Amino acid sequence: MGAGASGLAFADTLAAEANVDVMLVDRREAPGGHWRQAYPFVRLHTPSAYYGVNSLALGDDRIDEAGENAGFYERATGEDVREYFAKVAERLTRTGRFHLLLRHEHLGGGLDGEHVRDLTTGEVDDIRVRQKVVDARYLEASIPAAHVPPFEVAPSARVVPVNDLPEVTGPKALFAVLGSGKTAVDACVWLLENGVEADRIRWIRPREAWFYDRRHFQPLDQVAGLMEGLALDAEAGAQASSIGDLFERLENTGRLVRVDPSSPATMFRGTMLSSRELHAVRQIKDVVRLGRVKRIEADRVLLDRGEVATRPEVVHIDCTALGLNNAPGTPIFQRGRIVLEQVRHLSPCFNAALIAFVEAHRTEDADKNRLCPPNPYPSSIEDWPGMMTRTWRAERRWLREPDLSAWVAASRLNLLRDLPEHASEPAAQAALERFVTHVPAAIDKLEGLSAPPPSVQTPEGR
Numbered sequence: 001m002g003a004g005a006s007g008l009a010f011a012d013t014l015a016a017e018a019n020v021d022v023m024l025v026d027r028r029e030a031p032g033g034h035w036r037q038a039y040p041f042v043r044l045h046t047p048s049a050y051y052g053v054n055s056l057a058l059g060d061d062r063i064d065e066a067g068e069n070a071g072f073y074e075r076a077t078g079e080d081v082r083e084y085f086a087k088v089a090e091r092l093t094r095t096g097r098f099h100l101l102l103r104h105e106h107l108g109g110g111l112d113g114e115h116v117r118d119l120t121t122g123e124v125d126d127i128r129v130r131q132k133v134v135d136a137r138y139l140e141a142s143i144p145a146a147h148v149p150p151f152e153v154a155p156s157a158r159v160v161p162v163n164d165l166p167e168v169t170g171p172k173a174l175f176a177v178l179g180s181g182k183t184a185v186d187a188c189v190w191l192l193e194n195g196v197e198a199d200r201i202r203w204i205r206p207r208e209a210w211f212y213d214r215r216h217f218q219p220l221d222q223v224a225g226l227m228e229g230l231a232l233d234a235e236a237g238a239q240a241s242s243i244g245d246l247f248e249r250l251e252n253t254g255r256l257v258r259v260d261p262s263s264p265a266t267m268f269r270g271t272m273l274s275s276r277e278l279h280a281v282r283q284i285k286d287v288v289r290l291g292r293v294k295r296i297e298a299d300r301v302l303l304d305r306g307e308v309a310t311r312p313e314v315v316h317i318d319c320t321a322l323g324l325n326n327a328p329g330t331p332i333f334q335r336g337r338i339v340l341e342q343v344r345h346l347s348p349c350f351n352a353a354l355i356a357f358v359e360a361h362r363t364e365d366a367d368k369n370r371l372c373p374p375n376p377y378p379s380s381i382e383d384w385p386g387m388m389t390r391t392w393r394a395e396r397r398w399l400r401e402p403d404l405s406a407w408v409a410a411s412r413l414n415l416l417r418d419l420p421e422h423a424s425e426p427a428a429q430a431a432l433e434r435f436v437t438h439v440p441a442a443i444d445k446l447e448g449l450s451a452p453p454p455s456v457q458t459p460e461g462r
């Protein structure tokens with residue numbers, strides 16, 4: 001259920017590892033999930049090199065020469081990602097064991113199978129499932145084009161989703177960007193790059209956010225920098241005495257950045273920025289920090305902690321959609337059912353493929369769940385310790401399973417895939433040693449700092 005990146009990455013690896021038939025059901029008109037409705041200037045946050053499905057490369061692993069990503073591995077545009085997933089679905093369909101049922105909505109399970117509604121005719125049918133139902137929509141992304149803004153808009157106020165930004169720019173236009181996350185950063189950078197001066201942009205930030213520095217997410221020939229980032233996580237975790245101290249360490253070492261270092265930041269969604277993007281958005285000085293927007297009128301914006309004046313001609317750009325889904329952890333392998341979630345933190349494609357490999361090569365659900373414990377997406381700084389310790393514990397378990405660790409090592413979706421080839425470089429070697437030295441102490445230390453474990457509930461109870 002769900003033909004986004006997760007459903008496709010799962011189906012691709014399952015088809016390679018087991019002799020099964022897979023049907024993917026989606027209410028959209030084409031595969032690719034939220035990318036079908038992404039804003040026009042969206043790009044992957046991470047390099048294309050480790051995004052998508054295991055059996056097919058995305059892009060050519062080129063290094064960008066210009067722009068905000070200069071010096072780093074290419075990141076696919078929304079159009080590239082849509083074309084890629086269409087190709088993935090086409091290749092899978094050619095195997096004869098894969099079926100794509102589009103414009104059909106899954107309504108839930110019944111005695112005669114899974115109920116799905118044909119969105120063209122309105123008819124409801126049952127799909128008989130021979131093996132398992134796979135919920136590839138549990139972490140469905142919430143995006144500006146599809147969400148309902150969480151604030152009221154008076155008829156005379158101008159509010160548009162970020163998708164419409166290219167259509168509303170003009171030589172004298174004024175903008176207010178709403179949101180603290182990566183989409184809001186993308187909107188600000190896009191405006192600045194398209195000739196809008198910083199003093200024509202107001203940025204309404206409900207929370208201050210932490211971002212990773214993109215230089216620590218470069219794979220292949222730059223994997224030493226990636227390993228350095230992981231070593232910084234382990235060192236900060238092993239030495240931290242509180243959440244505040246932890247984030248101070250992560251900032252002091254350059255692992256994490258925030259737009260305004262003088263404002264306390266509480267939001268952590270695991271997204272990343274390059275130093276060029278950071279430099280660009282720091283030019284915007286009109287920043288409103290009065291909490292979440294409650295209502296926008298022609299001449300004022302009402303927020304949690306006060307109001308600010310606006311004008312009828314100001315275009316308010318909605319970038320407040322949640323993006324990553326905050327659903328709580330639930331067991332991934334359940335009776336007759338698999339729920340696709342994160343295991344290694346913040347790696348949706350890798351995790352979907354990993355879960356498929358484990359499904360194909362292990363028999364007991366308890367064993368599968370031991371290897372794939374759920375790791376919910378983070379929202380705030382309190383989520384960082386639990387997110388990291390769950391990853392480190394799971395990775396330790398994989399290392400004791402020769403077939404699984406061989407699959408992880410070879411997978412194109414594994415961002416550390418090229419580490420063995422570069423392990424003799426002094427920088428990579430030193431970072432690896434620091435990582436291995438500090439992880440055990442970090443796990444112990446972070447247990448004490450962790451938010452309570454994610455509540456475990458069934459997907460239906462969400």
Ligand SMILES: Cc1cc2nc3c(=O)[nH]c(=O)nc-3n(C[C@H](O)[C@H](O)[C@H](O)COP(=O)(O)OP(=O)(O)OC[C@H]3O[C@@H](n4cnc5c(N)ncnc54)[C@H](O)[C@@H]3O)c2cc1C
Nearest residue numbers: 002004005006026027033034044045046105106137140141
């Ligand atoms: C702007 C943006 C950029 C991102 N960039 C990156 C990145 O660079 N790297 C990275 O690793 N991750 C990135 N992510 C995270 C992203 O969420 C994942 O990469 C991935 O695309 C999510 O795929 P998904 O299949 O889990 O969810 P979705 O793409 O949301 O797909 C879920 C699908 O389920 C379908 N569905 C839901 N309910 C039903 C139902 N009842 N019946 C039928 N169909 C249903 C939906 O129609 C949808 O197509 C990004 C996210 C966003 C929002």
